[in-house]
Amino acid sequence: MGDSIFGILFGSIFVSNIILSRFLGMCSFLGVSKNFNNSLGMGAAVTFVMLLATMLSYALYHLLLVPFNLMYLKTLVFILAIATLVQLVEMFMKKTMPALHKAMGIYLPLITTNCAILGIAIINVDNNYNFAQSIANSIGTSLGYTMAILLFSCIREKLNEDQIPKCMRNLPIALITAACMSISMMGMSGIH
Amino acid sequence: MSNFFVKLTSTLLITCAVSVAFVAGAHEGTKEIIAAKREADTKAAYKQVFPDLGDLAKEKAPGDIVTDIQKSSKGGKANGYIYTVEPQGYGGKVKIMVGFDTAKNAITGIKVLSHSETPGLGAKSTEPAWQAQFKGKSLKDALVVTKQDPTKENDVRAITAATITSRAVVTGINAARDHYMKNFANGKG
Amino acid sequence: MLHELTKGIIKENPLFVQLLGVCPSLATSSSLENAIGMGCAFTFVLIFSNIIISMIRKFIPDQVHIPAYIVVIASLVTILEMLMNAFVPALYAALGVFVPLIVVNCIVLGRAEAFACKHGVIASALDAVGMGIGFTFALSLIATFRELLGSGKLLGHVVLGTAYTPILIFILPAGAFLTMGFVFTLVNYFRQRGEAK
Numbered sequence: 001m002g003d004s005i006f007g008i009l010f011g012s013i014f015v016s017n018i019i020l021s022r023f024l025g026m027c028s029f030l031g032v033s034k035n036f037n038n039s040l041g042m043g044a045a046v047t048f049v050m051l052l053a054t055m056l057s058y059a060l061y062h063l064l065l066v067p068f069n070l071m072y073l074k075t076l077v078f079i080l081a082i083a084t085l086v087q088l089v090e091m092f093m094k095k096t097m098p099a100l101h102k103a104m105g106i107y108l109p110l111i112t113t114n115c116a117i118l119g120i121a122i123i124n125v126d127n128n129y130n131f132a133q134s135i136a137n138s139i140g141t142s143l144g145y146t147m148a149i150l151l152f153s154c155i156r157e158k159l160n161e162d163q164i165p166k167c168m169r170n171l172p173i174a175l176i177t178a179a180c181m182s183i184s185m186m187g188m189s190g191i192h
Numbered sequence: 193m194s195n196f197f198v199k200l201t202s203t204l205l206i207t208c209a210v211s212v213a214f215v216a217g218a219h220e221g222t223k224e225i226i227a228a229k230r231e232a233d234t235k236a237a238y239k240q241v242f243p244d245l246g247d248l249a250k251e252k253a254p255g256d257i258v259t260d261i262q263k264s265s266k267g268g269k270a271n272g273y274i275y276t277v278e279p280q281g282y283g284g285k286v287k288i289m290v291g292f293d294t295a296k297n298a299i300t301g302i303k304v305l306s307h308s309e310t311p312g313l314g315a316k317s318t319e320p321a322w323q324a325q326f327k328g329k330s331l332k333d334a335l336v337v338t339k340q341d342p343t344k345e346n347d348v349r350a351i352t353a354a355t356i357t358s359r360a361v362v363t364g365i366n367a368a369r370d371h372y373m374k375n376f377a378n379g380k381g
Numbered sequence: 382m383l384h385e386l387t388k389g390i391i392k393e394n395p396l397f398v399q400l401l402g403v404c405p406s407l408a409t410s411s412s413l414e415n416a417i418g419m420g421c422a423f424t425f426v427l428i429f430s431n432i433i434i435s436m437i438r439k440f441i442p443d444q445v446h447i448p449a450y451i452v453v454i455a456s457l458v459t460i461l462e463m464l465m466n467a468f469v470p471a472l473y474a475a476l477g478v479f480v481p482l483i484v485v486n487c488i489v490l491g492r493a494e495a496f497a498c499k500h501g502v503i504a505s506a507l508d509a510v511g512m513g514i515g516f517t518f519a520l521s522l523i524a525t526f527r528e529l530l531g532s533g534k535l536l537g538h539v540v541l542g543t544a545y546t547p548i549l550i551f552i553l554p555a556g557a558f559l560t561m562g563f564v565f566t567l568v569n570y571f572r573q574r575g576e577a578k
Contacts, residue, residue, distance in 0.1 A: 072215070
């Protein structure tokens with residue numbers, strides 16, 4: 001089941017959750033998760049860009065880098081492609097969907113340096129995934145990201161009302177909360 | 193205005209070109225070292241699981257769990273086979289190399305090449321102490337994982353709290369054993 | 382001049398004070414060996430990126446400076462990947478995807494933006510060395526706790542003796558969050574005490 005589409009989808013949402021067990025995209029995770037609505041926006045933006053970036057990097061890798069035997073340039077090509085993609089998406093959105101741009105726009109520039117996007121592009125290539133598997137992996141990963149950041153923001157909103165020792169406020173308590181969530185995710189491993 | 197854009201584009205292009213030139217240079221400089229190192233590593237692993245290594249020749253592997261088969265021969269006669277198997281473990285695929293001796297129909301050694309098992313539990317499968325119990329096991333019967341002390345010849349002691357990993361390793365070795373018994377054992381090769 | 386070197390180690394420590402580079406410090410701190418390896422790889426990229434960016438800062442028009450910097454950093458990371466694959470393949474395999482991900486490490490681009498594009502070559506190099514040492518120090522501190530508690534070893538040698546039962550959770554992902562949470566608590570505690578005085 002490991003390489004089947006369902007296996008990859010399930011694995012990337014729960015078992016190897018991008019945040020809680022692979023530690024990618026932590027900066028945005030800790031930065032934006034202070035409130036629920038921001039987390040929703042960030043989750044949607046990551047899902048959208050990750051899907052596009054996966055398709056683009058897959059095409060670039062298999063149509064451009066492999067035929068010319070330039071696989072070693074993948075990091076360079078992928079980061080440039082992602083940076084350009086994010087710029088284009090932002091411009092396109094501003095013109096055609098101003099409402100969506102207003103909701104998602106401020107998160108887009110943050111995504112270029114979100115290591116989750118580049119990470120998934122590289123992981124797809126390293127695991128020799130085909131097109132369908134890459135898409136399944138990116139959808140699963142972004143759903144896993146959105147799930148983790150939404151759950152986390154709910155807990156953090158409540159935490160703000162609690163009496164926490166001064167030196168543990170904000171980041172330390174957020175990390176300890178993430179540890180508890182990560183423990184619960186461990187129960188999922190070994191299922192596939 | 194257009195002049196300005198030419199300047200922007202050309203700066204970016206020059207930056208890209210110079211960077212790519214450096215990367216390509218580094219690639220040319222290191223690729224032979226990387227290839228040589230990889231070959232030496234594989235050779236060392238072969239030697240470890242099958243100490244009596246002769247000339248190697250690749251055999252066709254069925255592909256599902258068994259991903260690579262190497263035939264070792266000395267003086268034109270096959271004296272052993274080295275299998276690379278990739279069964280599904282707890283956290284992902286476990287890549288194992290196992291050597292078979294054709295004269296005795298027995299395991300000469302195993303080595304876990306790569307895995308993504310839990311550190312401290314399943315990852316203990318890489319420890320030589322655990323791998324040593326496979327050495328010398330007969331291929332007459334398929335191996336069985338046991339959580340108690342092994343009593344029978346084909347029993348394999350499981351790693352404490354990592355039965356899934358232990359089973360995965362044994363599944364891989366049994367797949368190699370099946371293929372070997374069917375195709376190469378008793379002078380068929 | 383010496384100030385550029387020392388500020389990154391404690392006062393402006395990239396991880397503890399600036400809270401940058403959280404992803405790699407969680408992922409590569411499960412053993413002290415990996416942490417030191419990651420710290421060195423990171424310092425290598427940072428030193429060269431700061432030097433190169435400080436050298437070319439006057440030729441790059443302001444509008445395209447970010448893409449140009451990213452190209453420089455990505456090339457350095459690719460070169461680093463090849464060197465590691467050639468000379469320390471075991472470490473390269475252990476760090477996995479986190480080597481190419483140095484490209485999007487906020488510290489590298491952050492130092493380029495905040496320091497190297499405004500200062501001379503020598504000052505930028507010193508800044509990079511300081512930041513690199515600071516990051517490696519922070520990473521090693523977390524890794525020391527995790528490896529010691531999680532496996533009873535340090536750099537692969539048994540330290541706590543055979544009677545000690547390792548608390549496995551510390552080398553699992555959850556332990557990374559937990560350790561980092563408590564280390565940050567300590568850092569905050571001492572900083573707040575220092576401010577109160």
